Amino acid sequence: MDLHPASGQLFMDPLSGTVRIKTAASMLGVTAQTVRNWVASGQIPSVRHPLNGYRLFRVKDIEQLLVGSGSVANPRDSGTLSPVGPVLAYSQAEGRGYRAVTLRDGQTVTTEVPSNRTAIEYQERDFERDWLRSPIRPASASGRTRVRIGDIFSGGGIFSLGVDEALRAVGLQPEHAFGIDFDRDAIETFGWNFAESVALHSDITSITSGAVGAHRSLSERDFLRSAGEGVDILVAGPPCQGHSDLNNHTRRDDPKNSLYFSVARMAELLQPSFVLIENVPGVVHDRSFVVQRTAEALDNLGYHISSKLVDMTCIGVPQTRRRFVLVASRKGRVDLDAALALQADDARPVSWAIDDLTDRYSADATYESSASHSTENRRRIDYLFDHELHELPNSERPPCHRDKPHSYVSVYGRMWWDRPAPTITGGFGSTGQGRFVHPLFRRTLTPHEACRLQFVPDFFTFPDGVGRRSMQQIIGNAAPPKLSQTVILGAAIQGVLL
Structure with a gap:
């Protein structure tokens, strides 16, 4: 697992005897993506540069891998390590880009996108650029397990796109149960892009009071009937203007901030296996401690909680944006550091x-x-x-x-x-x-x-x-869908999604 200077963990002189990821890959005789896979699965440790955030590897750790130990093979022999954890691999052939995800049970799921690129080494950034340029939605796994998704404060549904892509990557078929938003154009856009869903033009306060533990109200029962009762994954992006550092008027003292807590009540009503809430970094400074109260309520409902402030540039989004995520899973705690490490990349330009x-x-x-x-x-x-x-x-x-x-x-x-x-x-x-x-x-x-x-x-x-x-x-x-994709994919390959 990565060691971050801001994490509170102590380490001595992290820059001494370290190299960047490309040098580490060259020493090991593998690709940079393979090294990222090993970091995600705990096969090789790394540290972050305290100033620029670059991932660094200790030479002694690389040397230890080269001689091999236990079940880890000598990478000079075959160019790969034994897949004791999740693996991502990319390739290209005959106008198609391919992504292979190897899960912990040994199953490999391969998905594809149209590709006209002529890259010498087809990598994650190439696959994702081809995905961004796809005019037709890539096909999901047919005949596989269907996963129902609910999206509250959905906007146009942009954040849910990442959930779809993560599920597609691991061979699951997304099914959108509903989206809720108070903005008419936004919810019409959601319904336009997720035609199978129920698109509700509504303020969340007209559906629920947000009181966890209360008896179901009439409006809550009506909502559950229209939404088809339960969902497997619940995502939410509560209005964030009150928390945003771009808002100098009502920062951290906006009545809309309390909408964040309503996600816990919706989780109680819908009983999802997994909850993902995203917001701006300033939400953690809310004067009513809305994040802490929401996390406590979800914990009391039987969820395992994890949270993280994520720099979008570190996961391949070509934009200097940061978002705070709160994740709740019934199956176990999500290792967000490992999830982010799996999708880590150098900053991508405009x-x-x-x-x-x-x-x-x-x-x-x-x-x-x-x-x-x-x-x-x-x-x-x-x-x-x-x-x-x-x-x-x-x-x-x-x-x-x-x-x-x-x-x-x-x-x-x-x-x-x-x-x-x-x-x-x-x-x-x-x-x-x-x-x-x-x-x-x-x-x-x-x-x-x-x-x-x-x-x-x-x-x-x-x-x-x-x-x-x-x-x-x-x-x-909207929050970039690469964020939801990273979290959901990480949870799936860790076995704590559903």
Whole structure:
């Protein structure tokens, strides 16, 4: 298991006698992905650099593997270690990319995506880019076990996409029981993408009071009838504006924060095997201790609890975004460090996600065009490009920035092509709400580009009636589905999902 400087575990001089993952892979005669698999299964320890977060390996640990011990074979003999834990492997052949997941019982599940890539070594990032570019939803396992999913505070269903992909990866078939959201355009988008589900346009407070242990109310009984009683997996992304560090008005003292606790009551009603709640990092500082109270309630209901603050760049999302996850499983505690290690990758830049969209712009399509800008903001965008800048000087900013000190350096800024994007918010169409100017073109992002940076695949679409403003909010308010995929896949291969 990884040792993190912020974890409270003590270790001596973590940089002494260590190498990066590529060097470790070269010494062991295997791929970097194989090394990640070994980290996830506990076959080789690693540490994190205290400043940049890079994964480091002690030379002495590598040497110990090379001589072999116990059931671990000498990697110089065969290029692989005995699969005592879950393994991910990727390959490509005849226009298809393949992902093989070897479970602890020895079963291997292989899934595929269309691929036109000519990579020398087809890796996780290649498979995932092919998945993002897929216009048709990849087929799930047929005839396999069906897994019912419920999504509360669902938005457009973007976070549930990752649950689907994780279940597909391990040979399970997702079945969406319901989605609930108070925003009409969001829940219509959910229903559009998950046609088999019940899409409920409702405020959660009209369904349940959130009181754990109470007798079922009439509204709760009505909901359970419409949702088909129970689910196997419950995911939730309660409204987070009250917790967000971008909100300076009601931070950590917003009545909406109490909606987080209602997830525990929904778990009591629906009896899922697995619960996944995501939110912004600031939720842990809520003045009513909503995370702690929710975790305690789920613990009392018989769940094993784990939680983690996750940096999206560390799991392959091309965006500097962090989310806090609270996970509850009836089968056992999820090792989130191991789950994250299995999907770990170096930071992916903006270009990784959108370099194929440079010629897709269409002024006639909302999804493929950017928002319009005022004359003054067009001038600011021109200034960035004419002077080859990524941050707008104070002299070119409005008086509220120009005439007094401020910390909004990224506002009116331009993204970098070779770096991860900033956090994508519902304001990505406005120059005045963040660093949302395209790296190559004199405009802000299109919804399609923002979806890609949010790790949303092309087969996710919007109904015709959803306008630009709603589209932006649905995209920006979502947590990247790579997060739910990472957690669910990790739980499945650890044997604690269902």
